[in-house]
Amino acid sequence: MDVRQLSPVFFDTLRQFLSENGFEFKDRPYQSGKLVFNASDSPEYSILTDFLNRQGIESVTPASPKKQRKPDILSADINIADLHENRIGTDESGKGDYFGPLIVCGVMVSYAHAEQLKEIGVIDSKQLTEARVRELAAEIRTLLPKQGVSLISIPPETYNRLYQKMQNLNAMLGWAHAKAIENLLDYRPDCTLAIADKFGNERYIKTALQEKGKNIRLIQVPRAERDVAVAAASVLAREKLLIEMTALSKMYRIRLPKGAVNVIPTARNFVAHYGKEELGKVAKLHFSTTLKVLATA
Numbered sequence: 001m002d003v004r005q006l007s008p009v010f011f012d013t014l015r016q017f018l019s020e021n022g023f024e025f026k027d028r029p030y031q032s033g034k035l036v037f038n039a040s041d042s043p044e045y046s047i048l049t050d051f052l053n054r055q056g057i058e059s060v061t062p063a064s065p066k067k068q069r070k071p072d073i074l075s076a077d078i079n080i081a082d083l084h085e086n087r088i089g090t091d092e093s094g095k096g097d098y099f100g101p102l103i104v105c106g107v108m109v110s111y112a113h114a115e116q117l118k119e120i121g122v123i124d125s126k127q128l129t130e131a132r133v134r135e136l137a138a139e140i141r142t143l144l145p146k147q148g149v150s151l152i153s154i155p156p157e158t159y160n161r162l163y164q165k166m167q168n169l170n171a172m173l174g175w176a177h178a179k180a181i182e183n184l185l186d187y188r189p190d191c192t193l194a195i196a197d198k199f200g201n202e203r204y205i206k207t208a209l210q211e212k213g214k215n216i217r218l219i220q221v222p223r224a225e226r227d228v229a230v231a232a233a234s235v236l237a238r239e240k241l242l243i244e245m246t247a248l249s250k251m252y253r254i255r256l257p258k259g260a261v262n263v264i265p266t267a268r269n270f271v272a273h274y275g276k277e278e279l280g281k282v283a284k285l286h287f288s289t290t291l292k293v294l295a296t297a
Contacts, residue, residue: 089229
């Protein structure tokens with residue numbers, strides 16, 4: 001369960017965001033200031049929580065006088081010896097964007113690589129400008145061997161086909177993260193540790209791992225970009241998303257916006273020029289936004 005505590009001054013901003021993304025409202029009293037999510041594998045959950053995270057509204061755990069706060073999992077589960085060995089970090093970009101592909105990246109880093117990545121300022125790509133993402137991505141590729149990077153790009157048309165088959169965004173993410181890990185284990189089969197940003201139930205990645213990946217120690221935690229290997233993966237994934245979005249925009253001669261806010265006018269313009277059938281080649285159709293776009297097309 002995911003609980004967010006909201007300030008009353010934020011209500012109007014949140015309502016506008018929800019309205020722009022096709023959410024419907026019911027007249028109910030709203031007194032506690034809390035948002036409670038019970039389903040974490042829906043696209044709507046990803047869209048909304050990504051928006052809340054960007055606003056600095058993080059998950060809160062209901063207070064319990066009998067329980068102590070759990071220690072940081074990254075600190076508790078990864079000891080210094082682990083970090084002196086090769087490790088894999090994976091992260092994704094594009095899951096909350098209506099237009100464009102879903103990108104998952106995995107990187108293999110040694111202890112020396114990790115120290116170098118810290119020195120050049122590698123952090124979570126969500127904290128960086130697009131220009132800085134491109135600069136850091138170039139430096140990361142210079143530092144890491146080519147075989148130490150695995151990029152999984154799922155273009156919209158393939159994404160929509162996979163979603164129809166899986167009916168679950170987290171299942172698709174799990175498959176892509178597992179694929180990135182497996183690819184990197186081809187390069188360094190002796191690696192025993194992988195760290196991934198937690199996006200749902202841990203089983204999504206674990207059940208998708210194949211023979212090589214079954215033996216790896218997999219740690220999934222929220223905000224795993226605190227680890228520099230995951231942060232490097234997030235930068236490379238974001239750069240790839242920017243490249244693919246630019247290419248799609250040039251192909252169709254329409255600037256496709258990032259994110260899931262204020263995308264409806266562009267989507268309607270796209271449909272007017274290229275037709276409903278073509279929308280699936282640039283957009284993730286299972287977003288609730290699609291219903292709103294096609295209702296007026």
